[in-house]
Amino acid sequence: MKQSGQCPKCGSNHVIEDAKAIDHYDYGVQQEMQVGVDRNPNAWIFKAQAKSAVSAWLCAECGYVEFYADDPNTLAKAVQEAKDR
């Protein structure tokens, strides 16, 4: 949907781009949804997690939502670092 501008479910071209993915509120402060990859997944505590916020593309007709990591390269590097350990 991000690349095509078209909903893969209903075919509509009415797509809302780059909507903020809100996870929750902490003491009235908006916290964005994130995805994470542990660079050191076998560590007991310090897993050195790489994180990226996510943004949403959604169809204004049927409501279908897709999430995209804002910084996928950082997550890919973390996966490689975990493999190299």
Ligand SMILES: [Zn+2]
């Ligand atoms: Zn749709």
